[in-house]
Amino acid sequence: MSFDWLVPAILTIVTAATPLVFAAVGEAVAEKAGVLNLGVEGMMIIGAIAAFATAVSTGSGLLAVVAGAAAGLLLALIFGVLTIYLQSNQVATGLALTIFGLGLSALIGHGYVGKTFAGLPKLDIPGITSIPVIGPLLFGHDGLVYFSVVSVIAVGWFLNRTRAGMLVRAVGENHDAAHSIGYSVTLIRLAAVMFGGAMAGIGGAYLSIAYTPLWVENMTAGRGWIALALVVFASWKPWRAFLGAYLFGGITIIQLYAQGMGVHVSAQFLSMLPYIATILVLVLISRDETRARLNAPACLGRNFHASG
Amino acid sequence: MLRLEQRPEPAKSMVYVSPLIAVLLTVITSMVVFAILGVDPVRAIEAFFIEPISNLDGLAELCVKATPLVLIGVGLSFGFQANVWNIGAEGQLTLGALAGGGLALALFNQESILLVPAMIVAGVLGGMAWATIPALLKTRFNTNEILTSLMLTYVALLLLSYLVHGPWKDPQGQNFPESRLFHVSAMLPVVVEGTRLNVGWLLALLVVAGCWVLMTRHIFGFQVKVIGMAPMAASFAGFREKRIVWMTLLLSGGCAGLAGVIEVAGAIGQIVPVISPGYGFTAIIVAFLGRLHPVGVLLAGLLMALTYLGGDSAQITMNLPNAVTGVFQGMLLFFLLASDVLIRYRIRFGRHRIALEAAE
Numbered sequence: 001m002s003f004d005w006l007v008p009a010i011l012t013i014v015t016a017a018t019p020l021v022f023a024a025v026g027e028a029v030a031e032k033a034g035v036l037n038l039g040v041e042g043m044m045i046i047g048a049i050a051a052f053a054t055a056v057s058t059g060s061g062l063l064a065v066v067a068g069a070a071a072g073l074l075l076a077l078i079f080g081v082l083t084i085y086l087q088s089n090q091v092a093t094g095l096a097l098t099i100f101g102l103g104l105s106a107l108i109g110h111g112y113v114g115k116t117f118a119g120l121p122k123l124d125i126p127g128i129t130s131i132p133v134i135g136p137l138l139f140g141h142d143g144l145v146y147f148s149v150v151s152v153i154a155v156g157w158f159l160n161r162t163r164a165g166m167l168v169r170a171v172g173e174n175h176d177a178a179h180s181i182g183y184s185v186t187l188i189r190l191a192a193v194m195f196g197g198a199m200a201g202i203g204g205a206y207l208s209i210a211y212t213p214l215w216v217e218n219m220t221a222g223r224g225w226i227a228l229a230l231v232v233f234a235s236w237k238p239w240r241a242f243l244g245a246y247l248f249g250g251i252t253i254i255q256l257y258a259q260g261m262g263v264h265v266s267a268q269f270l271s272m273l274p275y276i277a278t279i280l281v282l283v284l285i286s287r288d289e290t291r292a293r294l295n296a297p298a299c300l301g302r303n304f305h306a307s308g
Numbered sequence: 309m310l311r312l313e314q315r316p317e318p319a320k321s322m323v324y325v326s327p328l329i330a331v332l333l334t335v336i337t338s339m340v341v342f343a344i345l346g347v348d349p350v351r352a353i354e355a356f357f358i359e360p361i362s363n364l365d366g367l368a369e370l371c372v373k374a375t376p377l378v379l380i381g382v383g384l385s386f387g388f389q390a391n392v393w394n395i396g397a398e399g400q401l402t403l404g405a406l407a408g409g410g411l412a413l414a415l416f417n418q419e420s421i422l423l424v425p426a427m428i429v430a431g432v433l434g435g436m437a438w439a440t441i442p443a444l445l446k447t448r449f450n451t452n453e454i455l456t457s458l459m460l461t462y463v464a465l466l467l468l469s470y471l472v473h474g475p476w477k478d479p480q481g482q483n484f485p486e487s488r489l490f491h492v493s494a495m496l497p498v499v500v501e502g503t504r505l506n507v508g509w510l511l512a513l514l515v516v517a518g519c520w521v522l523m524t525r526h527i528f529g530f531q532v533k534v535i536g537m538a539p540m541a542a543s544f545a546g547f548r549e550k551r552i553v554w555m556t557l558l559l560s561g562g563c564a565g566l567a568g569v570i571e572v573a574g575a576i577g578q579i580v581p582v583i584s585p586g587y588g589f590t591a592i593i594v595a596f597l598g599r600l601h602p603v604g605v606l607l608a609g610l611l612m613a614l615t616y617l618g619g620d621s622a623q624i625t626m627n628l629p630n631a632v633t634g635v636f637q638g639m640l641l642f643f644l645l646a647s648d649v650l651i652r653y654r655i656r657f658g659r660h661r662i663a664l665e666a667a668e
Contacts, residue, residue, distance in 0.1 A: 038454065078642065082642065082645055082646055085312075086312075086645070086646050086649040087312070087649050087652070087653065088645035088646060088648060088649065089645065091393055091454070092592075092596060092641070092645055093642075093645050095395060095589075095592055095641075096593070096638055096641035096642050096645060097638075099589055099590075099592075099593065099634065099637060099638040099641065100634070100635065100637075100638025100639060100641070100642065101638070102634055102638075103631055103632075103633065103634020103635040103636070103637065103638050104631075104634070104635050104638070106629070106631030106634060107629055107631040107632060107634070107635055110629040110631065217631075221462070222458070222459070222462050225455060225458050225459065226459075228455060229455045229459075232452065232455075266470050266473075266474060268466040268467070268469050268470035268473070269466070269470065271466050272462070272463045272466050272467075275459040275460070275462045275463050276459070276463060278455070278459050279441075279445070279451075279455075279456050279459050279460070282445075282451045282452060282455055282456060283445055283449045283451050286449060286450045286451045286452065287449045287450065289450045292450060305312070305314065305653075
């Protein structure tokens with residue numbers, strides 16, 4: 001049996017997982033600070049169109065990623081102001097963010113349907129990338145893939161090893177206590193939410209300039225929601241979110257390769273797999289109620305008002 | 309400087325004023341955006357809000373579009389009060405349409421006055437069946453219903469796509485991914501001759517009335533409110549929370565399923581790849597804008613239906629992309645959630661005295 005398919009298969013897993021890694025790690029930080037932002041899908045799609053529009057008009061992949069991050073961050077800012085300063089319900093505001101993001105991206109994207117972009121350049125070190133198997137697997141990706149790995153390590157280090165990271169966790173676990181010893185719950189939360197937005201925007205950017213370098217309405221196709229599920233699956237730990245994202249990448253791969261391997265199932269049923277897998281994973285992880293509660297930040301989803 | 313001061317009691321009046329503020333702010337913001345885009349703002353607002361309903365046809369179309377929004381919105385408003393977040397109504401609508409529409413296709417040669425009622429029952433059951441999954445997973449495995457109901461929406465839409473591309477495709481349909489047209493006896497009767505307004509709208513009004521009774525005159529409505537506002541009190545009073553989860557999900561799923569079968573057996577008349585332009589999601593806005601109250605939902609549903617018609621009309625007359633509707637709806641919900649702060653807080657200018665003392 002030949003293993004020629006293995007390397008391209010793993011490469012597909014990587015590209016399918018990377019947008020989820022960005023979105024899930026960003027959301028994990030926001031949720032660690034106690035803010036449940038259900039608008040990941042909206043922030044991703046707005047990042048996707050902002051990045052694609054920038055890529056098409058400037059030709060620069062780097063500028064495109066910056067634009068995607070900025071767009072996600074701006075949308076997250078709306079969410080932050082509404083929930084943190086105006087005390088609006090986090091669930092409802094997150095849904096509004098998704099509806100708004102999908103609409104706005106379709107409006108902006110109207111003129112970009114059918115345009116193309118060359119895609120992000122892949123790393124290519126002469127003599128090294130061409131080593132069989134290991135070369136393309138370790139040294140043959142585009143810059144964002146490496147950046148996603150770096151961001152997982154950096155966020156893990158930040159949350160567990162730095163003072164600022166400890167403050168983020170404190171605000172998420174007990175906002176009244178954090179407030180009473182003089183930390184600004186609102187500012188810390190706003191920063192965490194904006195970080196989450198920027199990361200979701202980069203995840204969206206990856207979809208539109210690297211995964212499939214073109215613009216299609218609703219192209220995120222629920223990945224923002226899958227990222228939200230990944231955060232729960234990961235018990236709010238960045239490295240586990242990374243692992244989860246690659247598991248989902250693996251499920252995507254089944255879709256692409258099943259038909260090639262002679263499995264005759266309709267394409268629609270194969271496309272259902274990631275969604276059904278998400279449900280199954282959620283069931284497995286939340287079955288144990290006490291453990292699920294212990295893992296979640298204690299103030300997740302609860303608003304804070306100093307006069308209260 | 310601006311700051312928020314908690315009111316001793318939530319302001320009842322603001323509950324009703326806040327949607328009006330939100331609508332006003334949305335209209336003003338859109339006019340500014342239109343002006344920036346180089347579109348005459350007054351003309352755009354006219355094309356959006358006035359032209360679509362300036363004749364009988366338009367008014368009938370308004371009710372046709374409002375039917376699914378009102379139905380789903382009123383169903384969702386129970387769950388939203390009890391903190392049960394079913395956001396998969398779009399999927400439940402699809403399953404309702406498939407169950408009801410499937411019956412119409414299976415019994416294509418049967419002419420019976422019982423066919424339409426049977427389809428309606430099938431539609432309600434289809435929507436309920438789809439809502440059973442998140443209900444079961446939430447009560448049995450503690451699984452977040454927001455994520456499961458949403459994931460099931462994607463599954464439902466793929467199932468629809470499979471059916472219209474495969475087994476249910478019209479053999480005489482020149483390979484279009486659509487089912488055959490329903491037989492006349494499987495169509496909902498039209499109420500106003502010459503328009504598309506069918507009995508679905510009357511059913512929606514009936515459901516609104518029923519839900520009003522359920523919410524204001526029945527113990528279930530009371531339990532839903534208590535669980536939402538004071539979960540501890542509810543458990544001391546012996547309300548079974550799991551039962552409320554089941555009831556609210558089944559109710560919203562059934563309403564969405566009904567909306568689905570009304571769509572395919574009313575306005576559309578066959579199974580097509582896109583049954584709903586996102587009614588299940590827009591209905592979430594409708595529920596909030598309508599203050600989670602059946603009568604409010606009715607009014608909000610009509611307003612939201614108008615944004616759909618307005619989007620189409622603005623596309624035809626002013627060449628604005630249809631996506632304006634989504635932006636409009638999202639913006640409206642943002643403004644609504646922002647103005648809702650006035651229910652529990654009031655805005656004060658200047659610094660708080662106590663805050664000043666503390667700072668010194």
